[in-house]
Amino acid sequence: MVLSLAAFLGLWAVVAAIVAEPATMPGPLRVWTVLVDEAASGRLLTNTGITLLRVVAAFVVAMGIGVALGLVLGRSGRTDRWLNPWLVILVNMPALVVTVLCYIWIGLNEVAAVAAVVINKVPLVTVMVREGSRALRPDLDDMALIFRMPTGARLRHVVLPQMAPYIAGAARAGLSLIWKIVLVVEFLGRSSGVGFQIHLNFSMFRVAHILAYAFAFILVMLVIEYLILRPLERHAGRWRQDGH
């Protein structure tokens, strides 16, 4: 993996040297310098932090709504027949249109920004969780019914563990989708965050800055993936281990 990354950086440096236009095609060293400067000024941390907050807020709300909706649709054929056409429309609605409409209808504020991301994301989570909900084991349903397990316990101990792989899949697909949409939302209508910085630097034609912010955020998302998502998945999958 180290070799592959080194090759990527090397290729980038060579192309930048051949093009010899540092303004439009900065090399890795130039981007690194900008990254360090921005970090030292505090701008990088502030803007990345704000974007991360928006990502987390949108993620939590979208997962909550999507999981609940997916469970209901997978269990109730009638509701599914009713809501499926809406889902199909929403899944195929361009993220840009949703964002613009949210800004027009709700206003250029934080609620509109998060709502735009949530609306973009909920249909995907719903569709993925619905698949899992359709695959729930009927024998365990029977067991829970016979033993009169209360609804909360049934959800927590019977339903959700079966849904875990689907929810984890939706979370993973969701996170990468959300942070890309958050940048668009910030680009279009916020005055803070990584997306805003990219907007600002785009209008000033500072490609090195744009790349520096992009890499900083990729780094943040990788940290989330390896330090939070993967350990969580391992924890949820303990029971899959074989006997001794």
Added chain:
Amino acid sequence: MDIDIRAKSFAGRPVLGPVRLTLAQGQRVAILGPSGIGKTTLLRIVAGLDADFDGTVSEEGRTTVVFQEPTLLPWRTALENITLPAGVTPEVARGLMAEVGLGGKDALYPRQLSLGQQRRLALARAFAPSPTTLLMDEPFASLDAGTAGRMLDLTAALLDRSEVSLIFVTHDPAEATRLKARALTLSGSPATLNA
């Protein structure tokens, strides 16, 4: 327990005819019959898992089931597989696990138990909430003769100790004798119960 089923059909095809059975406390009944005759259908109606039939089933106390398969929660430990569904304390669950020979296996997940152990865990779970009626759906099928024999002895011991009534579906009359259950046969089309 009072069972009064007038008719049960699947997609217009009658499966069960009139079936009447009254079970006094502590009474044991084995329902024999070939595969596909409707034994499991009858048991599901009695258990309350199938409400789509013509008739009534009334039961004052609590009914639990030992299913054909162990039907455990793979993502919960052996102990939790008793405490969570049955709603009993870990102490009660540990006591039952010891009785079925699973002492010390509290923290193991179902995958880490053999099939015989999984079935014993399911048996312990069924007894845990102190049911008034126990339903068993061929719980010894697909076990080798030795394991099935030990399971039968274990079930008999647990039954003798409690005052639970039993409806037990099997295709093996010897199992009925061993559990001291009155043998009834489900036969005919639509199927009815005969002594």
